[in-house]
Amino acid sequence: xxxxxxxxxxxxxxxxxxxxxxxxxxxxxxxxxxxxxxxxxxxxxxxxxxxxxxxxxxxxxxxxxxxxxxxxxxxxxxxxxxxxxxxxxxxxxxxxxxxxxxxxxxxxxxxxxxxxxxxxxxxxxxxxxxxxxxxxxxxxxxxxxxxxxxxxxxxxxxxxxxxxxxxxxxxxxxxxxxxx
Amino acid sequence: xxxxxxxxxxxxxxxxxxxxxxxxxxxxxxxxxxxxxxxxxxxxxxxxxxxxxxxxxxxxxxxxxxxxxxxxxxxxxxxxxxxxxxxxxxxxxxxxxxxxxxxxxxxxxxxxxxxxxxxxxxxxxxxxxxxxxxxxxxxxxxxxxxxxxxxxxxxxxxxxxxxxxxxxxxxxxxxxxxxxxxxxxxxxxxxxxxxxxxxxxxxxxxxxxxxxxxxxxxxxxxxxxxxxxxxxxxxxxxxxxxxxxxxxxxxxxxxxxxxxxxxxxxxxxxxxxxxxxxxxxxxxxxxxxxxxxxxxxxxxxxxxxxxxxxxx
Numbered sequence: 001x002x003x004x005x006x007x008x009x010x011x012x013x014x015x016x017x018x019x020x021x022x023x024x025x026x027x028x029x030x031x032x033x034x035x036x037x038x039x040x041x042x043x044x045x046x047x048x049x050x051x052x053x054x055x056x057x058x059x060x061x062x063x064x065x066x067x068x069x070x071x072x073x074x075x076x077x078x079x080x081x082x083x084x085x086x087x088x089x090x091x092x093x094x095x096x097x098x099x100x101x102x103x104x105x106x107x108x109x110x111x112x113x114x115x116x117x118x119x120x121x122x123x124x125x126x127x128x129x130x131x132x133x134x135x136x137x138x139x140x141x142x143x144x145x146x147x148x149x150x151x152x153x154x155x156x157x158x159x160x161x162x163x164x165x166x167x168x169x170x171x172x173x174x175x176x177x178x179x180x
Numbered sequence: 181x182x183x184x185x186x187x188x189x190x191x192x193x194x195x196x197x198x199x200x201x202x203x204x205x206x207x208x209x210x211x212x213x214x215x216x217x218x219x220x221x222x223x224x225x226x227x228x229x230x231x232x233x234x235x236x237x238x239x240x241x242x243x244x245x246x247x248x249x250x251x252x253x254x255x256x257x258x259x260x261x262x263x264x265x266x267x268x269x270x271x272x273x274x275x276x277x278x279x280x281x282x283x284x285x286x287x288x289x290x291x292x293x294x295x296x297x298x299x300x301x302x303x304x305x306x307x308x309x310x311x312x313x314x315x316x317x318x319x320x321x322x323x324x325x326x327x328x329x330x331x332x333x334x335x336x337x338x339x340x341x342x343x344x345x346x347x348x349x350x351x352x353x354x355x356x357x358x359x360x361x362x363x364x365x366x367x368x369x370x371x372x373x374x375x376x377x378x379x380x381x382x383x384x385x386x387x388x389x390x391x392x393x394x395x396x397x398x399x400x401x402x403x404x405x406x407x408x409x410x411x412x413x414x415x416x417x418x419x420x421x422x423x424x425x426x427x428x429x430x431x432x433x434x435x436x437x438x439x440x441x442x443x444x445x446x447x448x449x450x451x452x453x454x455x456x457x458x459x460x461x462x463x464x465x466x467x468x469x470x471x472x473x474x475x476x477x478x479x480x481x482x483x484x485x486x487x488x489x490x491x492x
Contacts, residue, residue: 067209070221070251070481081485083182083202084209120218 006152007174015149019130020052022147023099030061033097038114039067039085042102044164045132049101064089068113094122103162105131108143133160133174152176184482188300188307191316192357200361204326206478214250214473224253227484229285230278234260237289239445239469240310244287247476271295272302279305285483306483314348320444321354323475325362327468328399331440336363341393343369344403344452347376351444352403356382369393370425373414390425399440402427402453418451428454432462440464
């Protein structure tokens with residue numbers, strides 16, 4: 001197994017700051033905008049962005065978590081089933097601008113399921129996708145992110161590993177892992 | 181591991197404690213789903229489920245059907261009262277005919293103990309036991325323990341009394357298995373004629389005194405007197421039963437603690453439980469019904485995952 005560092009904690013921090021500035025450029029004071037982090041791994045990134053945004057704007061911004069397990073199209077086609085996580089969206093997204101947040105964009109199937117799942121909470125005015133790592137040329141579906149932390153070239157067989165201190169890792173780091 | 185160890189839900193006896201915890205964890209997520217404005221997810225949209233009821237049921241059948249529809253499954257219903265079973269068709273033939281129409285799962289209630297087990301040896305579909313005679317009623321036990329856990333926390337070390345007609349109750353047996361697998365202490369209580377002879381061999385406490393049982397327990401699960409299964413007289417009269425074993429609000433108030441009161445329904449008001457006790461704030465009878473849908477969604481969802489022939 002070969003592990004290559006893509007982003008260290010300093011670069012990761014700077015990237016989060018930069019993404020927040022990009023969001024503010026498009027959404028101003030966030031009066032009609034909400035953040036939704038995708039379970040299970042996108043929520044850590046969503047928490048970080050949310051914290052930084054609230055610091056910057058000095059106001060409170062709605063944040064929810066969305067689990068898409070029950071909406072996936074690969075249910076019963078996977079070798080190892082995935083466990084469902086909590087969905088917690090304590091607000092209506094009717095007529096809101098939604099920023100979907102996930103850590104890694106790979107085939108686009110999770111994002112497709114998320115678009116499906118969101119309908120249960122209302123009809124959003126606009127949905128944008130923010131992803132930290134965009135794996136180039138790996139998409140199964142016509143889905144592209146609006147905000148990107150970093151674009152990387154990867155092989156389908158490789159894996160992007162995102163570590164957050166919030167889930168017990170020593171440092172915030174992102175790795176590209178190649179299995180032998 | 182997010183997968184059940186079994187392909188069918190025949191009884192609680194066949195489940196591991198990890199299976200039960202996985203069902204609980206999944207049911208919690210489904211409970212959130214059914215409280216949304218849009219209470220539906222597309223998970224089982226390519227699955228067809230047959231509800232085969234050889235015995236009457238309102239609650240269980242409705243609850244299963246709602247669970248199936250909220251998972252977007254296609255549902256067909258069948259009840260024996262208006263079917264070819266009356267013309268002498270065997271169980272296996274009936275079910276095989278239904279399966280030829282490409283049904284993936286079967287939810288079955290039958291008056292003979294072991295009927296779903298028999299079926300599981302002969303057919304390919306996933307089977308969910310919705311009650312087989314006086315044997316097991318696994319989804320009821322799962323929703324009972326799920327509701328208890330919601331109210332009093334993890335069940336390990338908790339004291340649960342099951343009171344009433346134990347002899348004719350499939351709910352009692354499934355509850356005992358489930359509670360023991362979750363580490364709870366169980367007491368059964370009822371008149372001697374309604375307690376199975378060798379019940380203590382299951383490792384449960386036995387009591388003939390309902391006051392003693394109530395004083396001992398944290399949760400009382402009160403069962404219905406199943407008159408339809410009683411060919412013999414097991415007690416002199418309903419009035420006498422309710423005099424000795426009926427639970428009312430006064431009895432609950434006389435305890436020096438607040439216990440949780442449950443009943444799997446349908447209630448014989450004024451027989452095993454009085455209206456003031458059934459409708460008191462200690463009672464979680466209606467929570468049980470709500471949780472029933474979430475728990476059944478979890479069971480169907482998790483069983484559908486284990487279907488090998490569907491894999492691409």
